[in-house]
Amino acid sequence: MSETAPAIELKGISKSFGPVQANKDISIRVMPGTIHGIIGENGAGKSTLMSILYGFYKADAGEIFINGKKTEIPDSQSAIAAGIGMVFQHFKLVKVFTVLENVVLGAEDGEMLTPSLVKARDELTNLAQEYGLNVDPDALIEEIGVGMQQRVEILKALYRQADILILDEPTGVLTPAEADQLFRILARLKEEGKTIILITHKLREIMEITDTVSVMRRGEMTATVKTADTNPAELAELMVGRKVLLRVDKTPAKPRETVVEVRGLNVTDSAGVHRVKDVSFEIRGGEILGIAGVAGNGQSELLEVLGGYEKATGEILINGQAIDLTGAHSDGQSRRKRGIAHVPEDRQNEGLIMDFQAWENMAFGYHHDPNYQKNPLLMDNRKIRDETQAKMERFDVRPPNPDLMAKSFSGGNQQKIVLAREIERNPDLLLVGQPTRGVDIGAIEFIHQRIIELRDEGKAILLVSVELDEILGLSDRIAVMFDGRIMGERLPEETDEKELGLLMAGITDTKTDHSVAEVEAQLANAGGAPRKEV
Amino acid sequence: MNELPRWADVVLVPLINIALAFIVAGLVVLAIGQNPIDMVYFMVKGALGSTSSIGYTLYYTTNFIFTGLAFAVAMNAKLFNIGGEGQAAIGGLGAALVLLAIDWPHWTLALPAAIIGASVFGAGWAAIPAYLQAKRGSHIVITTIMFNFIGAAILGYLLNGLLKKPGQQVPESRSFSEGAHLPNFHEMLQPFGIAFNKSAPANISFFLAIGAAILVWLLIWRSRIGYEIRAFGNSPGATLYAGISSVRVTIIAMLISGALAGMMAINVVMGEQERLIKDFVEGAGFMGIAVSLMGRNHPFGIVLAAFLFGMLNQGGFELMWEMPEISREMVLVIQALIIIFTGALVNMTRDPIEKIFLRLHKKGAA
Numbered sequence: 001m002s003e004t005a006p007a008i009e010l011k012g013i014s015k016s017f018g019p020v021q022a023n024k025d026i027s028i029r030v031m032p033g034t035i036h037g038i039i040g041e042n043g044a045g046k047s048t049l050m051s052i053l054y055g056f057y058k059a060d061a062g063e064i065f066i067n068g069k070k071t072e073i074p075d076s077q078s079a080i081a082a083g084i085g086m087v088f089q090h091f092k093l094v095k096v097f098t099v100l101e102n103v104v105l106g107a108e109d110g111e112m113l114t115p116s117l118v119k120a121r122d123e124l125t126n127l128a129q130e131y132g133l134n135v136d137p138d139a140l141i142e143e144i145g146v147g148m149q150q151r152v153e154i155l156k157a158l159y160r161q162a163d164i165l166i167l168d169e170p171t172g173v174l175t176p177a178e179a180d181q182l183f184r185i186l187a188r189l190k191e192e193g194k195t196i197i198l199i200t201h202k203l204r205e206i207m208e209i210t211d212t213v214s215v216m217r218r219g220e221m222t223a224t225v226k227t228a229d230t231n232p233a234e235l236a237e238l239m240v241g242r243k244v245l246l247r248v249d250k251t252p253a254k255p256r257e258t259v260v261e262v263r264g265l266n267v268t269d270s271a272g273v274h275r276v277k278d279v280s281f282e283i284r285g286g287e288i289l290g291i292a293g294v295a296g297n298g299q300s301e302l303l304e305v306l307g308g309y310e311k312a313t314g315e316i317l318i319n320g321q322a323i324d325l326t327g328a329h330s331d332g333q334s335r336r337k338r339g340i341a342h343v344p345e346d347r348q349n350e351g352l353i354m355d356f357q358a359w360e361n362m363a364f365g366y367h368h369d370p371n372y373q374k375n376p377l378l379m380d381n382r383k384i385r386d387e388t389q390a391k392m393e394r395f396d397v398r399p400p401n402p403d404l405m406a407k408s409f410s411g412g413n414q415q416k417i418v419l420a421r422e423i424e425r426n427p428d429l430l431l432v433g434q435p436t437r438g439v440d441i442g443a444i445e446f447i448h449q450r451i452i453e454l455r456d457e458g459k460a461i462l463l464v465s466v467e468l469d470e471i472l473g474l475s476d477r478i479a480v481m482f483d484g485r486i487m488g489e490r491l492p493e494e495t496d497e498k499e500l501g502l503l504m505a506g507i508t509d510t511k512t513d514h515s516v517a518e519v520e521a522q523l524a525n526a527g528g529a530p531r532k533e534v
Numbered sequence: 535m536n537e538l539p540r541w542a543d544v545v546l547v548p549l550i551n552i553a554l555a556f557i558v559a560g561l562v563v564l565a566i567g568q569n570p571i572d573m574v575y576f577m578v579k580g581a582l583g584s585t586s587s588i589g590y591t592l593y594y595t596t597n598f599i600f601t602g603l604a605f606a607v608a609m610n611a612k613l614f615n616i617g618g619e620g621q622a623a624i625g626g627l628g629a630a631l632v633l634l635a636i637d638w639p640h641w642t643l644a645l646p647a648a649i650i651g652a653s654v655f656g657a658g659w660a661a662i663p664a665y666l667q668a669k670r671g672s673h674i675v676i677t678t679i680m681f682n683f684i685g686a687a688i689l690g691y692l693l694n695g696l697l698k699k700p701g702q703q704v705p706e707s708r709s710f711s712e713g714a715h716l717p718n719f720h721e722m723l724q725p726f727g728i729a730f731n732k733s734a735p736a737n738i739s740f741f742l743a744i745g746a747a748i749l750v751w752l753l754i755w756r757s758r759i760g761y762e763i764r765a766f767g768n769s770p771g772a773t774l775y776a777g778i779s780s781v782r783v784t785i786i787a788m789l790i791s792g793a794l795a796g797m798m799a800i801n802v803v804m805g806e807q808e809r810l811i812k813d814f815v816e817g818a819g820f821m822g823i824a825v826s827l828m829g830r831n832h833p834f835g836i837v838l839a840a841f842l843f844g845m846l847n848q849g850g851f852e853l854m855w856e857m858p859e860i861s862r863e864m865v866l867v868i869q870a871l872i873i874i875f876t877g878a879l880v881n882m883t884r885d886p887i888e889k890i891f892l893r894l895h896k897k898g899a900a
Contacts, residue, residue: 307775309775331774332775332777333777335777342775349772350771350774351772351775353769355768355769364772364776365777367758367761368758378752378756378757379757
């Protein structure tokens with residue numbers, strides 16, 4: 001070989017789980033000192049491929065070459081020894097340990113900790129200078145923001161002498177400003193000769209930062225192209241296998257009379273943290289209000305209050321009538337009776353029961369419906385099942401089999417089941433949390449269309465999403481939440497990601513320029529730690 | 535196909551587990567110099583060899599169906615009710631109080647009254663741990679275990695005092711009146727000209743147990759509260775979203791569970807002893823856990839598993855008689871092995887069997 005050997009070369013990797021072929025004869029070359037993107041829908045096999053590279057799974061067939069040398073990677077120890085570092089989507093950090101302790105964890109030099117800690121402290125200072133990765137080594141993980149936590153993960157890999165970094169969906173939990181900062185770090189790492197593999201489903205990130213991009217679909221590598229030679233539309237088509245509408249197609253809203261009025265809403269959770277602070281807004285029929293914000297800034301609690309299972313003070317009027325906020329006279333059931341339907345943020349733990357069949361899930365929350373009752377004692381399971389069949393066909397759930405367990409459907413089809421259940425109830429107000437989280441591009445298009453259709457029928461819709469694209473594409477008005485407050489309302493055609501990003505960081509003065517450090521400091525000050533894993 | 539076919543899951547896996555249990559038990563028997571074939575022969579003969587043995591087997595089966603169902607109802611709400619033992623004991627107290635209070639003219643009147651007494655007391659005994667779990671967060675496993683001891687102590691206290699038959703030393707109540715006598719299999723089958731051992735304890739409660747199994751099936755898989763119980767058991771977090779009250783579900787599931795455990799006393803106290811005695815539950819409450827696990831918390835499986843455990847129980851007693859070298863402890867070891875293999879180690883064989891099935895299926899498809 002005359003030219004430089006690829007940092008990573010995979011040849012003919014195949015892996016199946018039972019009857020499912022997760023990776024089919026995959027070959028890929030990643031040149032050293034480049035950023036290589038791997039893009040594909042959920043379940044396309046990206047994570048499986050990376051797990052094989054990191055030693056979590058053993059490939060059924062195929063070979064791995066690191067820097068031109070054939071390498072066996074039976075476990076993650078060997079991956080680390082081969083110079084591979086991995087930053088997982090869900091961080092593997094001990095929350096009550098300091099940054100320094102987390103970096104050293106698993107890479108201690110001996111039985112006594114102190115020498116390792118002293119060494120690691122020096123090393124962290126070096127790494128901070130070299131790559132601009134500043135982190136306070138003595139801060140507790142639970143006290144620093146997600147952006148910082150991600151840096152710690154990168155530092156962990158570098159501390160273990162990684163030359164090849166794999167990042168799995170790294171921007172899922174970051175604000176746009178934090179994502180920019182991450183990309184700057186990655187660019188710096190690349191300059192210093194590191195090789196980076198970036199796994200994502202966001203086309204924008206691929207276009208912004210990668211040198212080369214590989215597209216996966218249904219376990220196969222469908223294409224590898226130079227990023228400069230392609231465009232988002234082409235990549236989307238390669239991912240899905242057909243032309244995809246990337247923009248949401250909608251006409252201007254025709255607002256009718258007010259459906260929801262929220263006045264001076266405050267929520268304090270069971271741990272005593274003030275989650276929602278003096279929030280007021282209204283939504284008219286035929287209108288979508290989008291709530292943007294980094295996860296954990298009070299949006300979830302807002303949905304829960306409207307959905308009937310979180311207590312609050314203040315006032316909420318539905319069609320001019322107040323609803324109970326104390327929890328004494330209300331729950332999810334009474335909200336449904338008031339015409340509120342809810343597609344919850346956490347589909348797998350709230351919206352569906354994974355071990356229930358699809359038809360059982362179709363009654364979930366509506367199991368008190370007298371139509372579902374055969375006689376006063378028994379439910380009419382046949383009727384629910386038949387209804388489910390029809391709804392699944394109308395919402396293009398695949399496969400349209402009401403007897404399958406919820407867990408056997410893909411993320412997109414699970415979400416369609418929830419949407420079918422909630423939208424077909426013809427609610428006055430639809431609450432939608434993260435409608436397309438973990439959903440394939442093809443299904444996103446469908447879900448967005450259904451939400452717009454409901455709007456055009458004159459219903460009010462409250463959309464909560466951490467995806468700014470989604471907020472900008474769907475909403476008729478946008479409110480940004482930060483630290484439990486609404487920082488401001490904007491019209492989608494009069495704002496952009498940059499302005500919303502600043503508002504999401506709590507900076508209302510969006511006209512002047514702000515440094516990244518300023519944004520980060522502001523984010524770190526945001527009240528309380530994130531409530532749940534996102 | 536990506537999982538085991540249902541018939542294999544429900545029938546094949548338990549059969550393989552039972553076979554494995556007998557192989558290991560056989561090795562133990564071999565180790566003490568006895569013939570394992572004889573052991574199996576005497577156990578099966580002892581359990582099913584005559585109408586007397588069948589009568590005993592069905593009597594134990596009845597107990598295990600009730601306690602197994604009791605455990606299963608709570609388990610569908612993911613509540614680990616280990617208190618079947620205590621709930622059955624207190625249920626027995628309830629039945630006995632009803633039967634002692636009145637000189638019942640006929641069993642058809644006495645039985646419904648005793649069912650109410652047993653189930654209300656059993657449910658009442660489960661209600662306290664249920665309340666503590668739902669409202670105060672005390673773990674149900676801990677509280678129900680504690681309540682087993684308290685229940686046994688209460689029963690002992692009453693049988694040594696208030697309820698003790700005057701003028702005797704034994705801690706037991708006086709016998710119930712003639713009218714409270716439940717028909718046994720001999721009496722039920724005689725009109726049809728079928729001979730059945732007169733003294734075998736199996737009685738009409740067996741059919742009560744089968745009826746309870748059908749009702750539990752309807753409750754869990756066909757009724758709204760059953761839907762809520764299963765939803766809560768599968769995903770406690772989701773119930774808030776759906777507006778299902780966790781307090782309500784916890785308490786209802788535990789009340790039903792306690793009532794079923796209490797009804798076991800109908801079979802023993804009313805059907806067999808015809809008086810209240812101390813320690814009449816004899817571990818049936820705990821056995822119900824194994825029965826329910828083996829029966830996959832499903833009423834149909836529970837009836838089958840209860841029958842198997844009834845056979846083991848009765849066959850074990852006969853085995854001691856027929857093979858004196860096999861001691862009572864040895865029989866317990868054999869029973870324990872079967873419980874371990876069929877209950878606790880289900881997944882040990884299930885996963886390999888599933889793999890084999892998938893491979894066969896793949897070949898068939900290719």
